[in-house]
Amino acid sequence: MSQTSLTKTSPDEAPPQVAPPGRSSFSRAVRRREARVGLVFVAPMLLLFIVFRFGPTLGAAFLSLTDYRLNGEWQFIGAENYSRLLDDDLFWTSLGVTALYTVFFVPLTVLLSLGTALLLHRTVWARGFFRGVFFLPYVTSIVLAAVIWKWIYEVQDGLLNAVLGVLSLGPVDFLGNEHLVLPSIAVTSAWKGFGYSMLILLAGLQSIPQHVVEAATIDGANGWQRFRWVTLPLLRPVLFFVLVIEAIGSFQVFDQMYVMTAGGPVRSSYSLVYFLYDSGFKFFDFGYASAIGLVLFLVVLIFSLVQRRLIGREAD
Secondary structure (H helix, E strand, O other), X not given: OOHHHHOOOOOOOOOOOOOOOOHHHHHHHHHHHHHHHHHHHHHHHHHHHHHHHHHHHHHHXXXXXXXXXXXOOEEEOOOHHHHHHHOOHHHHHHHHHHHXXXXXXXXXXXXXXXXXXXXXXHOOOOHHHHHHHHHHHXXXXXXXXXXXXXXXXXXXXXXXXXXXXXXXXXXXXXXXXXXXXXXXXXXXXXXXXXXXXXXXXXXXHHOOOHHHHHHHHHOOOOHHHXXXXXXXXXXXXXXXXXXXXXXXXXXXXXXHHHHHOOOOOOOOOOOHHHHXXXXXXXXOOHHHHHHHHHHHHHHHHHHHHHHHHHHHHHHO
């Protein structure tokens, strides 16, 4: 039998598919055209994002190098606002208050969000109803929530002190005590905002492959072991995202402190954004306020990078 007959294709075998000449170049041309069309559709929103996101940032960076006043007069002073900031005791006080508030707020919010998400993940009956109930505070006005919680914390007529009075444990001045004011505001903020992180964590829990959990159950792992060695490692990327957004939100706290305590008592709830607000809109020192805003941006950036190094690398 000849070599040619040995290499003939069997009738049951399909002939190899050969792309027509020029097909690959045609596909690349189509992809390039689709990319250009997509860019045309995205360009208006991209332009708005650049103008209204990076424009104010660049403007603030320039203002931080000037002595800009309300009448529009300004004078370039270089880094004088930043050197003034380093010597300002009020800046360091507000930075310390913000950092301490973050220590209270972020773990409380993440634990509350994670616990609620785990409960909803296990709940089958009326899951949508409870999800809506827990998310409702997030869409409530922060000013309204602060007013309600200020009434709850009232020494004389507050709901919480009424309960403590029944238990013979009160009254307690939650917002007038410099040691209790930040934890009290952190509780308010956690109640207001945990619903958003809860939904993100719930979506992360629902994306975990069920067969992995079932395999751990078959191997004899109990509930805590399944959470510690299966659920938590697979949830770590989502948890890292939640930690970052909650930390950024905690550094920007202002409304709750403005409504509930006005920065008191003795500036124990005077945050960095409150300091920025007073500098810009109370004393009209816009250059100094812009310097505070840029420092706040750097603090948040550094904090996020540290979180990325400690948690995010393992999340990858």
